[in-house]
Amino acid sequence: MPEQREITQAGPLLTPEGHLAQIGWARQPLLDCNLEDARFYPGLLRPLQRFRVKKWDYYGVTTPEFFFSATIADLGYAATVFVYLVDFESRRYHEESRTIPLASGVKLPRNSTEGESLYHGKKQKLRFWVEKEARRVQVAWLNFAGESLEADIALAHAPERRESTVIVIPIGEKRFYYNRKINAMPASGHIKLGYQQWELTPETALGNLDWGRGVWEYDSFWVWASASGRLADGRIAGLNFGFGFGDDSAATENTLLLEGRIHKLGKVDIRYNPHNFMSPWWMVSDDGRVNLHFHPILERVARTPLVVIDSEVHQLFGRYSGQVVADDGEIIAIEGLTGWAEEHRARW
DSSP: OOOOOOOOOOOSSSSSSBBOOOOOOEOOOOOOOOOGGGOOSGGGGGGGGTTTEEEEEOOOOOOOSEEEEEEEEEESSSEEEEEEEEETTEOOOOEEEEETTTTTEEEEESSSOOOEEEEOOOOOEEEEEEEESEEEEEEEEEEEEEEEEEEEEEEOOOOOOOOOEEOOOEETTEEEEEEEEEEEEEEEEEEEEEEEEEEOTTTOOOEEEEEEEEEOOOOEEEEEHHHHEEOOTTTTEEEEEESSSOSSOOOOOOOOOTEEEEEEOOOOOEETTTTOSSEEEEOOOOTTTTEHHHHEEEEEEEEEOSSSOOEEEEEEEEEEEEEEEEESEEEEEEEEEEEEEEEEEEEO
């Protein structure tokens, strides 16, 4: 694969003509997300392009016992908010979601570095915001599995000391994807469901963010794999792999995060059985830097069959084992790192 291009200069995401100003990957979100300059619909149709812009903030927290996630997504003609809780011991999960026509009441910030994401409905409130050295997640959801769900979580993240996985890639001639992923943020706070409460401590709980903005094809497909945890020597590590969402010839999203620093990986082949997602997955690279297997323990299936939105995701939770080679040649042994791998197909 051609050499990947690292973005090191700040600037706008789009030119005045609506083209990507830079294409590549970065360690921090250096580009201003000026979606108002998108130009994929001409002339009189241009007011309709807001219905094709997609924005989402997806947060998750991984612990040895469970995974918790909350999302606010604005798909243009509708928004969706959803929360789910996965219990690794019982191998069960519960999920609640709501679709909001025309994204009424949904607020998402321009950039991932500041601001507030918010949805406030009659029975649900999701609020995410950025502080100086943390990202905050608050959720209140009435009637979640018959109980009231509350979450108040702080994810430690000082940008000057922690890098991110950032990509800017084209999708065809007029569409694009701007994405930031942060792995392995030490988490503190609590999650409460009815009378049951889980306390989160940085020693055992690690958070992640998937922040996406862009214009996609109506028929879309991607595979995403991720993990966050501690190595045998106590160092914090994160894995991120993906493909299928656009032209990644100048930049993949494949990275190893080690103690807050990104180690950039090239093309990684993700092998799985689409007819049996619970069978083992493999992540391997031709250059020998990645050789991992992923053993699922639980499958989450989420479907959104609406008039203009048809989405289906198979998200597998399990453990990663194998090895990844860091930039300096160190062989990083991965043994039982908790994470997930998913296939997502959408018409949106």
